Amino acid sequence: LVGSEMCIRDRNMTKPLLKQRRVLRKESEEVPMMIIAPSILSADFGAMRSQVQEAEQAGCRLLHVDVMDGHFVPNITMGPDMVAMLSQAVNVPLDVHLMIEEPERFLSVFYEAGLQRKGSILTVHYEACPHIHRVISQIHRLGDGKVLAGCALNPGTPVSVLRDLLPDLDLVLIMTVDPGFGGQAAIECCLDKVRQVKEMADKLGQTVLIEVDGGIKLDNLERVQDADIVVMGSAVFNERGAGANLQAIQKKLENLAL
Numbered sequence: 506l507v508g509s510e511m512c513i514r515d516r517n518m519t520k521p522l523l524k525q526r527r528v529l530r531k532e533s534e535e536v537p538m539m540i541i542a543p544s545i546l547s548a549d550f551g552a553m554r555s556q557v558q559e560a561e562q563a564g565c566r567l568l569h570v571d572v573m574d575g576h577f578v579p580n581i582t583m584g585p586d587m588v589a590m591l592s593q594a595v596n597v598p599l600d601v602h603l604m605i606e607e608p609e610r611f612l613s614v615f616y617e618a619g620l621q622r623k624g625s626i627l628t629v630h631y632e633a634c635p636h637i638h639r640v641i642s643q644i645h646r647l648g649d650g651k652v653l654a655g656c657a658l659n660p661g662t663p664v665s666v667l668r669d670l671l672p673d674l675d676l677v678l679i680m681t682v683d684p685g686f687g688g689q690a691a692i693e694c695c696l697d698k699v700r701q702v703k704e705m706a707d708k709l710g711q712t713v714l715i716e717v718d719g720g721i722k723l724d725n726l727e728r729v730q731d732a733d734i735v736v737m738g739s740a741v742f743n744e745r746g747a748g749a750n751l752q753a754i755q756k757k758l759e760n761l762a763l
């Protein structure tokens with residue numbers, strides 16, 4: 506890599522972050538509400554287009570896409586072609602969660618496939634990147650910094666590893682299950698990591714979006730109230746239907762004032 510490519514992202518590029526947080530929320534909201542990102546992993550793959558359109562009609566503002574390679578995690582799911590189809594099917598930005606080894610090989614492919622929309626997120630795993638800082642910088646360079654760069658932490662990784670990375674991250678994704686499958690129960694002690702990241706960021710004077718993923722349902726939503734984005738797979742895409750589920754979740758958020 507030439508010198509300029511090795512540079513840490515310009516600090517000023519982190520400044521529009523609060524504005525980007527707004528991008529994910531409705532302009533009219535005075536108190537910005539938590540955003541629910543339905544994970545299509547639990548959707549009916551045979552009817553994906555109509556499933557995501559139903560979610561969009563019910564008010565979904567961000568769609569979570571779980572990409573698995575059978576190496577980093579013990580499951581194989583979807584790739585850039587699915588991302589391209591989704592970006593055609595809905596108007597909301599996509600939140601691509603890469604659970605793959607060597608994610609740096611695929612960043613631009615996913616970006617080109619459907620992450621040009623404002624508010625799109627591309628997240629890699631801390632555990633998959635020996636040179637995480639370089640990979641984050643590569644995400645920031647996609648489309649002149651238009652995509653938000655996220656770093657995900659497995660349940661076994663302490664939040665303290667983020668300390669030196671926070672200035673260069675747009676988003677931290679806290680996994681509350683070991684990644685690989687939808688429908689698992691949240692690991693109790695991991696729920697508290699959301700608050701830990703918030704506290705760390707506040708203490709260091711950093712602004713970062715916090716996302717939580719794995720086993721989140723109506724009954725533990727309150728436990729992750731410091732999250733900006735909450736991923737929900739099996740709680741949204743199930744036999745009751747994404748529309749009805751999203752309405753119930755929205756009601757709960759209003760009751761809890763989250």
Ligand code: DX5
Nearest residue numbers: 544684685687688720738739
């Ligand atoms: C798990 C994925 C999650 C999953 C969440 O490896 O990263 O996004 O789809 O599904 P639920 O909400 O069912 O745990």
Ligand code: ZN
Nearest residue numbers: 571602718736
């Ligand atoms: Zn995920």
